[in-house]
Amino acid sequence: MPTESAYPKLDIPNVDLWTFLFERKDRSFPDDKVIYINPDTKRSYTYGQVRSTALDFGKGLKANWEWKKGDVLALYTPNCIDTPAILWGTLWAGGIVSPANPGYTAEELAFQLKDSGAKALATQKPFLQTALEACKKAGIEEDRIILIGDEKDETAKFKHFTNVRNISGATRFRKAKIDPKKDLAFLVYSSGTTGHPKGVMLSHSNIVANTMMIKVGEGGNLSWKGGKDGQGDKIMAFLPFFHIYGLTCLIHQSIYSGFTLIVMPKFDLEQFCSHIEKFGITFAYVVPPIVLLLGKSPVVSKYDLSSIRMMNSGAAPLTRELVEAVYDRLKIPIKQGYGLSETSPTTHTQPWETWRTHIGSVGRLLPNQAAKYMSPEEKEVSAGETGELWLKGPNIFLGYLNNEEGTKNALTADGYFKTGDVGHQDKDGNFFITDRVKELIKYKGFQVPPAELEGLLISHPDIDDVAVIGIQDHEQATEVPRAYVVPKKGVEGNKETEKNIVDWLAKKVASHKKLRGGVRFVDEVPKSASGKILRRVLKVRAQEEEKKGEKAKL
Template structure:
């Protein structure tokens, strides 16, 4: 039988995002509470200011660009406290927001603009050149490429979004509501695209409303808009990218709905991260495993007082028991784990606060309104404790992939389950475990080797800063074998003897088929996506080049 949630089923309002956030009758905090705060410029938005700016931006879209229901606005920018108002202004006008990675090249951005059918682009001045070039390539008029943020410059003759607000005009403009929140899209987010082109994930208004309520059910009574030692309520530190669904839902939407102050960083910087926690008394942070790794090992951490943090929540990639224990031992900061995907809006599971130390390594229990099951390769449901692919069904599951019916048909079953592509199992108490991606599993002579498990052990080695494990095909053994790429800590050399020492150390901790038969290679850094996922495909290319080089040397 598919598993169901133990959390309470809080009612999911059958409304669009604007009504959910700005027309509610149960807001537990005042309109003048500061929700978004920029610690660098000290600029901020209260709830009332976000609402007012969003309405006027939405009016401006209608007045200037004849904005219609279903039009797409692309957002090509790092985190900025203007993002929420622009996002919901787009929704007020009936539009769909499509956030893009600011690290995209012109070609990558042009692909998303074309695929999403974007009608306009909002960016920041440092990114204006790429944004304009990509817009030209897909036929978006340059007067529809505008900027947000604090920097203004006449060099590019580009409008600031506030100029659109100032030309909003009369009160004749009315909000365009989503006629069907279950079907009407709110966001087009693009998957990280580890293979081929990124896929446009179609998320409806109901998807995001449902997931915000699901997160609220899990964090009920824990994250508060008022009270606590400072009386200001909980403060969250936001460095996770808002163009990624993790940051978009858990940070941007949750903070406004619950009334939490969000301290917005444009990108992660370790010293600033620690300084803001210390100086602004941050109480909660959503993080990713690479940050947890830094907290466990980086020497700079010791200079700061991080004691205001009550909890961290890690997601986006597997987090190992060794890392959680290392951070708690060093800093006395608990780290719970959650799980989700772009296609599930994103959060499907999280560890309860009170159980974070009882089920370390688990992604927690399932959030409400969902059912889930683990399935075998031949699509038979696996019993408790048996490993399979996780399938999930619920109101947070996406509508499908844009312009990709084949991909949608492959991902969604006829009865509404989403095939996550993640491998794991469930224990008898309803805790879920994710061991790896289906495609990442290394097949050694019929045995399955999860890279994430080996990586978790490797980073607990005192002389290892970071690690990634991949499988590559070994012709002599006629099978895939695991190889580790390791970032060494200061003091560890890069000799064959050092590599053998690490491989032997790991061998003593794992079963026979999980040994690093492909050896250990030293690198300066592990390639990762913005959400912290290891880009193993880049390491596979590296491994192939190494093997080809070795083969030539033998000739």
């Protein structure tokens, strides 16, 4: 029998996100509660300012561009305190938001713009050139590109979002009518083993449900008031807002529960530690490579991090050694959670009180869900036995955009999502993730599809055949991509050729897709009779190479 969540069932309202966040009757914190702070410029938004800015922007969209229900606004920006207002203003106008990685090349961004059918793009001034190139490829007019952040375009060619929202006559517009369970709020892109990223369709109800589920998972340990300064919990926000982890756990949870986010555009260890000390940060969502730095880097010793009451690690498995190293050094407890883009994302988290007694577990199943582990023959296995995790609940996505086959393979007729992750649960309801069915490489939480890199590498003039796998780099606590290359006849498989290949690919892909695991030269790529790459054979070879001391090249 499937495992049902042990938490009491939540009464999830059938409302759109705007209504859920800004028309609620149960909000305990005031309008002037500060929610988002830029620690560098000190610019901030209170709850009331987010609401009014979003409302103005949503009306501006309708007035400027005759925005229609279902139109997609893409985001191509690092973390910014303007992002939340842009998100909810678009949703108010009936639109869908599709956030993209600001590390994308023009080609990668253009694919997402075209696949999502984006009608407009919001970016920041330093990213304009790549945005322009991508929009040109995707057929988006230049006057549909707007800027957010502190820098404006001095030529006034590209409007700042504050100009889009400040338009006369916009007061006549009304909020779009939304069917929460069917209408999309977000199109987030999750890489697939077939190469191109897949558009994960998340409804308003999916995000409403998961926001409420996360609050239950944190068990009332986080508060909008109290603490040393009476200003409540302050959360460090460096996880990218374009990723579902940051989108829900940071942006939505903060405005729903009244927490203050200290928003970093990207991770920098020195600034991370400095902000914790300066602002009295009490909680942080992190990933294993950050935990590793906290346990080992000498930079950490320069700062007082004692305000941190708990950290939550996700996006990749976390080892006992890392957890204990940080606690021994800093006395900061670290619990784990689990989720995927397709689950909005959080499905499991460890209760605060069990962080040490169940290190290695991703925690317990959050409310309103059912889960089961399945054998390769799709038969349910018993507690303690290993299988693929299947999940069901109100947070499960609606399917992949423009991808019927992918949707059919991921979702069962009775509503279960096949996660592709392998693990087990113990007799007490603690869940464990030990491996992945999927071939995706996870570099510091970012997904890297091997087939995409192989498709690019095969076009290199020195390469006859190639396969890409993920190898574990223990020093950084993450997987890194490595290419196994069959060189063209007459090409030597030496260090010079390796460097040429690594540098060549680096110019064509986002930073997280670089061949940090280096290149190994082989006589042939192992394949099945049907031509499928046998990655497991290469993984065994990589393990043998590691034993011989051939470490990942970083």
